Amino acid sequence: MSKLRRTMLYVPGSRPSMIKDIYIYKPDAIMFDLEDSVSLKEKDSARFLVSEALQNVDYRGIETVVRINGLDTEFGQEDLKMMVKAQPDVIRLPKTETAEDVKEVEKIIEDLELEYGIEKGKTKMMAAIESATGVMNAMEIAKSSDRLIGIAIGAEDYVTNLKTKRTPEGTELLFARCQLLNAARSAGIAALDTVYSYVENMEGFRKEVEHIKGLGFDGKSIINPRQIETVHEVFTPTVEEYEDALQVLEAIKRAEESGSGVISLNGKMIDKPIVERAKRVVELSKIN
Amino acid sequence: MELLKKAIAGTMESSDIMVEIIPWEKDLEINLKSDVEKQYGNQIRSLVKEVLEEGGVKNACVNLNDKGALDFVIKARVKTALYRASQGGSYE
Numbered sequence: 228m229s230k231l232r233r234t235m236l237y238v239p240g241s242r243p244s245m246i247k248d249i250y251i252y253k254p255d256a257i258m259f260d261l262e263d264s265v266s267l268k269e270k271d272s273a274r275f276l277v278s279e280a281l282q283n284v285d286y287r288g289i290e291t292v293v294r295i296n297g298l299d300t301e302f303g304q305e306d307l308k309m310m311v312k313a314q315p316d317v318i319r320l321p322k323t324e325t326a327e328d329v330k331e332v333e334k335i336i337e338d339l340e341l342e343y344g345i346e347k348g349k350t351k352m353m354a355a356i357e358s359a360t361g362v363m364n365a366m367e368i369a370k371s372s373d374r375l376i377g378i379a380i381g382a383e384d385y386v387t388n389l390k391t392k393r394t395p396e397g398t399e400l401l402f403a404r405c406q407l408l409n410a411a412r413s414a415g416i417a418a419l420d421t422v423y424s425y426v427e428n429m430e431g432f433r434k435e436v437e438h439i440k441g442l443g444f445d446g447k448s449i450i451n452p453r454q455i456e457t458v459h460e461v462f463t464p465t466v467e468e469y470e471d472a473l474q475v476l477e478a479i480k481r482a483e484e485s486g487s488g489v490i491s492l493n494g495k496m497i498d499k500p501i502v503e504r505a506k507r508v509v510e511l512s513k514i515n
Numbered sequence: 516m517e518l519l520k521k522a523i524a525g526t527m528e529s530s531d532i533m534v535e536i537i538p539w540e541k542d543l544e545i546n547l548k549s550d551v552e553k554q555y556g557n558q559i560r561s562l563v564k565e566v567l568e569e570g571g572v573k574n575a576c577v578n579l580n581d582k583g584a585l586d587f588v589i590k591a592r593v594k595t596a597l598y599r600a601s602q603g604g605s606y607e
Contacts, residue, residue, distance in 0.1 A: 243588040244530035271598055272524055275591040283587035 233446035239264035240273035252452035256290040323354040326371035357381035369414035377417030472505035522599035532584035549581035
Protein backbone atom coordinates (compact mmCIF):
# COMPACT_ATOMS: atom_id res chain seq x y z
CA MET A 228 0.00 0.00 0.00
CA SER A 229 1.24 3.50 -0.78
CA LYS A 230 2.28 5.74 2.08
CA LEU A 231 -0.49 7.32 4.14
CA ARG A 232 -0.70 11.07 3.75
CA ARG A 233 -4.01 11.85 5.42
CA THR A 234 -2.60 14.70 7.48
CA MET A 235 0.27 17.02 6.65
CA LEU A 236 0.74 19.30 9.67
CA TYR A 237 2.22 22.74 9.06
CA VAL A 238 4.72 24.07 11.58
CA PRO A 239 6.29 27.51 11.17
CA GLY A 240 10.03 27.05 10.66
CA SER A 241 10.76 29.93 13.00
CA ARG A 242 9.19 28.50 16.19
CA PRO A 243 11.45 26.26 18.33
CA SER A 244 8.68 25.49 20.82
CA MET A 245 6.55 23.96 18.07
CA ILE A 246 9.33 22.31 16.08
CA LYS A 247 10.89 20.45 19.01
CA ASP A 248 8.06 18.04 19.77
CA ILE A 249 5.50 18.31 16.97
CA TYR A 250 5.79 14.55 16.43
CA ILE A 251 3.84 13.85 19.63
CA TYR A 252 0.60 14.62 17.76
CA LYS A 253 1.32 11.82 15.25
CA PRO A 254 0.33 13.42 11.96
CA ASP A 255 1.17 11.36 8.85
CA ALA A 256 3.59 14.10 7.77
CA ILE A 257 5.15 17.19 9.32
CA MET A 258 5.56 20.19 7.02
CA PHE A 259 8.18 22.69 8.20
CA ASP A 260 7.38 26.02 6.61
CA LEU A 261 10.04 28.44 5.43
CA GLU A 262 7.58 30.39 3.29
CA ASP A 263 4.46 32.35 4.22
CA SER A 264 4.45 31.76 7.99
CA VAL A 265 8.00 33.12 8.36
CA SER A 266 8.58 36.89 8.33
CA LEU A 267 11.07 38.30 5.84
CA LYS A 268 13.59 39.15 8.55
CA GLU A 269 13.56 35.63 9.99
CA LYS A 270 14.00 33.67 6.74
CA ASP A 271 17.64 32.97 7.58
CA SER A 272 17.00 31.87 11.17
CA ALA A 273 14.14 29.56 10.14
CA ARG A 274 16.44 27.90 7.63
CA PHE A 275 19.06 27.18 10.34
CA LEU A 276 16.41 26.04 12.81
CA VAL A 277 14.72 23.59 10.43
CA SER A 278 18.08 22.32 9.23
CA GLU A 279 19.27 21.58 12.78
CA ALA A 280 15.91 20.05 13.72
CA LEU A 281 15.99 17.67 10.76
CA GLN A 282 19.52 16.59 11.61
CA ASN A 283 19.06 16.23 15.36
CA VAL A 284 15.45 15.55 16.33
CA ASP A 285 14.03 12.03 16.08
CA TYR A 286 10.69 12.52 14.37
CA ARG A 287 9.76 8.87 15.01
CA GLY A 288 9.54 7.86 11.36
CA ILE A 289 6.96 10.54 10.50
CA GLU A 290 7.47 11.85 6.96
CA THR A 291 9.21 15.24 6.98
CA VAL A 292 8.42 17.87 4.36
CA VAL A 293 9.90 21.37 3.99
CA ARG A 294 8.03 24.09 2.16
CA ILE A 295 10.70 26.32 0.63
CA ASN A 296 10.40 29.84 -0.74
CA GLY A 297 9.97 30.10 -4.48
CA LEU A 298 12.98 30.42 -6.75
CA ASP A 299 11.60 33.79 -7.84
CA THR A 300 12.43 35.12 -4.36
CA GLU A 301 15.87 35.87 -2.95
CA PHE A 302 15.45 33.00 -0.46
CA GLY A 303 14.64 30.00 -2.66
CA GLN A 304 18.15 29.03 -3.72
CA GLU A 305 19.56 29.25 -0.20
CA ASP A 306 16.60 27.24 1.16
CA LEU A 307 17.35 24.46 -1.30
CA LYS A 308 21.07 24.51 -0.53
CA MET A 309 20.50 23.97 3.19
CA MET A 310 17.48 21.71 2.97
CA VAL A 311 18.93 19.22 0.51
CA LYS A 312 21.87 18.89 2.88
CA ALA A 313 19.57 18.48 5.91
CA GLN A 314 17.60 15.81 4.02
CA PRO A 315 13.91 16.02 4.79
CA ASP A 316 11.96 13.29 2.98
CA VAL A 317 10.26 15.79 0.71
CA ILE A 318 10.77 19.37 -0.50
CA ARG A 319 7.56 21.20 -1.30
CA LEU A 320 7.58 23.86 -3.98
CA PRO A 321 5.14 26.73 -3.52
CA LYS A 322 3.15 28.41 -6.29
CA THR A 323 3.97 25.95 -9.05
CA GLU A 324 2.60 27.05 -12.41
CA THR A 325 4.36 24.95 -15.05
CA ALA A 326 6.33 21.74 -15.49
CA GLU A 327 9.42 23.93 -15.98
CA ASP A 328 9.04 25.27 -12.43
CA VAL A 329 9.40 21.69 -11.15
CA LYS A 330 12.24 20.83 -13.53
CA GLU A 331 14.19 23.93 -12.53
CA VAL A 332 14.08 22.95 -8.85
CA GLU A 333 14.77 19.32 -9.70
CA LYS A 334 17.97 20.29 -11.54
CA ILE A 335 19.23 22.27 -8.54
CA ILE A 336 18.40 19.41 -6.18
CA GLU A 337 20.22 16.97 -8.44
CA ASP A 338 23.35 19.17 -8.50
CA LEU A 339 23.23 19.55 -4.71
CA GLU A 340 22.84 15.79 -4.17
CA LEU A 341 25.95 15.27 -6.28
CA GLU A 342 27.86 17.97 -4.37
CA TYR A 343 26.88 16.55 -0.96
CA GLY A 344 27.37 12.89 -1.90
CA ILE A 345 23.68 12.08 -1.51
CA GLU A 346 22.22 9.29 -3.62
CA LYS A 347 20.69 10.73 -6.80
CA GLY A 348 16.89 10.91 -6.57
CA LYS A 349 16.74 10.48 -2.78
CA THR A 350 15.22 13.92 -2.21
CA LYS A 351 11.56 13.74 -3.16
CA MET A 352 9.42 16.69 -4.21
CA MET A 353 5.85 17.92 -3.92
CA ALA A 354 4.31 20.74 -5.91
CA ALA A 355 1.71 23.14 -4.55
CA ILE A 356 -0.61 24.58 -7.17
CA GLU A 357 -2.00 27.95 -6.19
CA SER A 358 -3.12 29.78 -9.33
CA ALA A 359 -5.43 29.42 -12.32
CA THR A 360 -2.41 28.84 -14.57
CA GLY A 361 -1.16 26.10 -12.26
CA VAL A 362 -4.56 24.43 -12.17
CA MET A 363 -4.80 24.47 -15.97
CA ASN A 364 -1.30 22.94 -16.15
CA ALA A 365 -1.93 20.39 -13.39
CA MET A 366 -1.42 17.38 -15.65
CA GLU A 367 1.97 18.45 -17.02
CA ILE A 368 3.07 19.46 -13.51
CA ALA A 369 2.03 16.08 -12.06
CA LYS A 370 4.04 14.23 -14.69
CA SER A 371 7.07 16.53 -14.73
CA SER A 372 9.43 14.61 -12.43
CA ASP A 373 9.98 11.12 -11.04
CA ARG A 374 10.76 12.80 -7.73
CA LEU A 375 7.21 14.10 -7.32
CA ILE A 376 5.28 12.20 -4.65
CA GLY A 377 2.23 14.42 -4.86
CA ILE A 378 0.55 17.66 -5.82
CA ALA A 379 -1.38 19.88 -3.47
CA ILE A 380 -3.84 22.68 -3.91
CA GLY A 381 -3.22 25.96 -2.09
CA ALA A 382 -6.66 27.54 -1.99
CA GLU A 383 -6.17 31.01 -0.57
CA ASP A 384 -3.92 32.27 -3.35
CA TYR A 385 -5.98 30.39 -5.93
CA VAL A 386 -9.34 31.95 -5.01
CA THR A 387 -7.73 35.38 -4.86
CA ASN A 388 -6.41 34.74 -8.34
CA LEU A 389 -9.94 33.76 -9.43
CA LYS A 390 -11.26 37.03 -7.96
CA THR A 391 -13.46 35.25 -5.45
CA LYS A 392 -13.21 33.95 -1.89
CA ARG A 393 -13.64 30.66 -0.09
CA THR A 394 -17.12 29.59 0.99
CA PRO A 395 -18.21 26.80 3.36
CA GLU A 396 -19.61 24.83 0.39
CA GLY A 397 -16.34 25.08 -1.54
CA THR A 398 -18.08 25.44 -4.92
CA GLU A 399 -15.36 27.85 -6.04
CA LEU A 400 -12.75 25.12 -5.48
CA LEU A 401 -14.59 22.19 -7.07
CA PHE A 402 -13.07 22.55 -10.52
CA ALA A 403 -9.52 22.95 -9.22
CA ARG A 404 -9.87 20.06 -6.79
CA CYS A 405 -11.19 17.72 -9.50
CA GLN A 406 -8.56 18.87 -11.99
CA LEU A 407 -5.73 18.26 -9.50
CA LEU A 408 -7.15 14.95 -8.42
CA ASN A 409 -7.40 13.65 -11.97
CA ALA A 410 -3.89 14.87 -12.78
CA ALA A 411 -2.51 13.17 -9.67
CA ARG A 412 -4.28 9.90 -10.36
CA SER A 413 -3.18 9.94 -13.98
CA ALA A 414 0.43 10.43 -12.84
CA GLY A 415 0.10 7.87 -10.03
CA ILE A 416 0.96 10.32 -7.25
CA ALA A 417 -0.82 11.67 -4.16
CA ALA A 418 -3.46 14.41 -4.24
CA LEU A 419 -3.50 16.65 -1.19
CA ASP A 420 -6.11 19.18 -0.25
CA THR A 421 -5.66 22.70 1.06
CA VAL A 422 -5.84 23.96 4.65
CA TYR A 423 -9.05 24.83 6.48
CA SER A 424 -8.32 28.08 8.26
CA TYR A 425 -11.17 28.31 10.79
CA VAL A 426 -9.57 26.30 13.57
CA GLU A 427 -12.52 26.80 15.94
CA ASN A 428 -15.12 25.55 13.45
CA MET A 429 -14.69 21.80 13.82
CA GLU A 430 -18.08 21.04 12.29
CA GLY A 431 -17.22 22.94 9.12
CA PHE A 432 -13.83 21.28 9.10
CA ARG A 433 -15.31 17.77 9.30
CA LYS A 434 -17.69 18.57 6.43
CA GLU A 435 -14.79 19.73 4.27
CA VAL A 436 -12.76 16.61 5.11
CA GLU A 437 -15.73 14.38 4.22
CA HIS A 438 -16.12 16.31 0.98
CA ILE A 439 -12.50 15.92 -0.12
CA LYS A 440 -12.39 12.27 0.93
CA GLY A 441 -15.51 11.73 -1.18
CA LEU A 442 -13.79 13.35 -4.15
CA GLY A 443 -10.86 10.95 -3.77
CA PHE A 444 -8.10 13.00 -2.12
CA ASP A 445 -5.39 11.21 -0.12
CA GLY A 446 -5.39 13.79 2.64
CA LYS A 447 -5.17 17.38 3.67
CA SER A 448 -2.73 20.00 4.85
CA ILE A 449 -3.64 21.08 8.36
CA ILE A 450 -2.64 24.01 10.53
CA ASN A 451 -3.47 22.80 14.02
CA PRO A 452 -2.84 19.48 15.80
CA ARG A 453 -6.47 19.37 16.97
CA GLN A 454 -7.54 18.83 13.35
CA ILE A 455 -5.60 15.54 13.10
CA GLU A 456 -8.09 13.31 14.88
CA THR A 457 -11.01 14.43 12.70
CA VAL A 458 -9.14 13.73 9.45
CA HIS A 459 -7.93 10.34 10.61
CA GLU A 460 -11.44 9.45 11.75
CA VAL A 461 -13.01 10.44 8.43
CA PHE A 462 -10.37 8.51 6.50
CA THR A 463 -10.80 5.40 8.65
CA PRO A 464 -13.30 2.89 7.22
CA THR A 465 -16.32 2.16 9.44
CA VAL A 466 -16.81 -1.31 10.93
CA GLU A 467 -19.59 -1.87 8.38
CA GLU A 468 -17.33 -0.87 5.47
CA TYR A 469 -14.61 -3.16 6.82
CA GLU A 470 -16.96 -6.12 7.16
CA ASP A 471 -18.40 -5.54 3.68
CA ALA A 472 -14.88 -5.43 2.25
CA LEU A 473 -13.96 -8.68 3.99
CA GLN A 474 -17.06 -10.31 2.50
CA VAL A 475 -16.05 -9.13 -0.98
CA LEU A 476 -12.54 -10.53 -0.59
CA GLU A 477 -13.89 -13.81 0.75
CA ALA A 478 -16.37 -14.08 -2.14
CA ILE A 479 -13.72 -13.39 -4.77
CA LYS A 480 -11.41 -15.93 -3.14
CA ARG A 481 -14.14 -18.59 -3.34
CA ALA A 482 -14.84 -17.65 -6.96
CA GLU A 483 -11.17 -17.95 -7.89
CA GLU A 484 -10.90 -21.33 -6.18
CA SER A 485 -13.92 -22.63 -8.07
CA GLY A 486 -12.68 -21.14 -11.36
CA SER A 487 -15.68 -18.84 -11.69
CA GLY A 488 -15.17 -15.42 -13.34
CA VAL A 489 -17.95 -12.99 -12.49
CA ILE A 490 -19.61 -13.41 -9.13
CA SER A 491 -22.30 -11.68 -7.17
CA LEU A 492 -22.58 -10.91 -3.48
CA ASN A 493 -25.91 -10.06 -1.87
CA GLY A 494 -27.35 -9.40 -5.31
CA LYS A 495 -24.52 -7.11 -6.43
CA MET A 496 -22.02 -7.98 -9.13
CA ILE A 497 -18.45 -8.08 -7.85
CA ASP A 498 -15.82 -7.13 -10.39
CA LYS A 499 -12.22 -5.89 -10.40
CA PRO A 500 -12.71 -2.25 -9.25
CA ILE A 501 -14.91 -3.38 -6.36
CA VAL A 502 -12.24 -5.86 -5.29
CA GLU A 503 -9.57 -3.15 -5.48
CA ARG A 504 -11.65 -0.83 -3.31
CA ALA A 505 -12.28 -3.64 -0.82
CA LYS A 506 -8.53 -4.34 -0.58
CA ARG A 507 -7.88 -0.67 0.14
CA VAL A 508 -10.57 -0.56 2.84
CA VAL A 509 -9.06 -3.61 4.56
CA GLU A 510 -5.55 -2.15 4.37
CA LEU A 511 -6.72 1.20 5.75
CA SER A 512 -8.61 -0.54 8.54
CA LYS A 513 -5.54 -2.51 9.54
CA ILE A 514 -3.41 0.65 9.70
CA ASN A 515 -5.95 2.36 11.89
CA MET B 516 34.56 33.31 9.19
CA GLU B 517 35.09 37.02 9.80
CA LEU B 518 32.70 38.85 12.09
CA LEU B 519 31.90 42.26 10.64
CA LYS B 520 29.24 43.57 12.99
CA LYS B 521 27.23 42.86 16.11
CA ALA B 522 24.34 40.46 15.50
CA ILE B 523 21.43 38.95 17.41
CA ALA B 524 19.41 35.79 16.78
CA GLY B 525 16.61 34.02 18.66
CA THR B 526 13.84 35.22 20.92
CA MET B 527 12.92 35.30 24.61
CA GLU B 528 10.12 32.80 24.06
CA SER B 529 10.04 29.51 25.92
CA SER B 530 12.27 26.79 24.39
CA ASP B 531 14.36 29.46 22.64
CA ILE B 532 17.62 31.26 23.34
CA MET B 533 18.63 34.81 22.47
CA VAL B 534 22.19 34.94 21.17
CA GLU B 535 24.13 38.19 20.79
CA ILE B 536 27.54 38.11 19.14
CA ILE B 537 29.84 41.11 19.33
CA PRO B 538 33.13 41.08 17.43
CA TRP B 539 36.10 42.27 19.49
CA GLU B 540 39.87 41.99 19.74
CA LYS B 541 39.97 40.00 22.97
CA ASP B 542 39.67 36.24 23.44
CA LEU B 543 36.30 34.50 23.37
CA GLU B 544 33.97 35.44 26.21
CA ILE B 545 30.67 33.67 26.78
CA ASN B 546 28.14 35.14 29.21
CA LEU B 547 25.12 32.99 30.02
CA LYS B 548 21.82 33.79 31.70
CA SER B 549 19.61 30.72 32.05
CA ASP B 550 16.90 29.33 34.32
CA VAL B 551 18.69 26.00 34.09
CA GLU B 552 22.19 27.41 34.60
CA LYS B 553 22.96 25.10 37.52
CA GLN B 554 22.09 21.90 35.66
CA TYR B 555 23.02 22.78 32.11
CA GLY B 556 25.19 25.93 32.22
CA ASN B 557 28.45 24.17 31.40
CA GLN B 558 26.83 22.07 28.67
CA ILE B 559 25.35 25.16 26.98
CA ARG B 560 28.66 27.05 27.15
CA SER B 561 30.59 24.14 25.72
CA LEU B 562 28.06 23.63 22.89
CA VAL B 563 28.22 27.33 21.95
CA LYS B 564 32.02 27.24 22.06
CA GLU B 565 32.03 24.20 19.80
CA VAL B 566 29.84 25.93 17.18
CA LEU B 567 32.00 29.06 17.31
CA GLU B 568 35.16 26.99 16.88
CA GLU B 569 33.66 25.15 13.91
CA GLY B 570 33.06 28.58 12.38
CA GLY B 571 36.67 29.58 13.13
CA VAL B 572 35.58 32.35 15.51
CA LYS B 573 38.17 33.10 18.20
CA ASN B 574 37.56 36.73 19.12
CA ALA B 575 34.05 37.59 20.16
CA CYS B 576 31.84 38.39 23.10
CA VAL B 577 28.78 36.14 23.16
CA ASN B 578 25.82 36.96 25.37
CA LEU B 579 23.24 34.21 25.84
CA ASN B 580 19.79 34.48 27.39
CA ASP B 581 18.42 30.97 27.54
CA LYS B 582 14.77 30.07 27.97
CA GLY B 583 15.16 26.32 28.06
CA ALA B 584 16.35 25.75 24.50
CA LEU B 585 17.28 22.26 23.36
CA ASP B 586 20.74 21.68 21.85
CA PHE B 587 19.54 21.85 18.23
CA VAL B 588 17.93 25.24 18.90
CA ILE B 589 21.09 26.58 20.55
CA LYS B 590 23.18 25.44 17.57
CA ALA B 591 20.73 26.98 15.09
CA ARG B 592 20.61 30.31 16.92
CA VAL B 593 24.40 30.58 17.24
CA LYS B 594 24.82 29.72 13.56
CA THR B 595 22.21 32.34 12.62
CA ALA B 596 23.95 34.98 14.75
CA LEU B 597 27.28 34.11 13.09
CA TYR B 598 25.68 34.22 9.64
CA ARG B 599 24.30 37.68 10.39
CA ALA B 600 27.49 38.98 12.05
CA SER B 601 29.52 37.90 9.04
CA GLN B 602 26.86 39.34 6.72
CA GLY B 603 26.00 36.12 4.99
CA GLY B 604 29.33 34.39 5.45
CA SER B 605 29.12 30.72 4.61
CA TYR B 606 28.90 28.65 7.75
CA GLU B 607 27.77 25.34 6.33
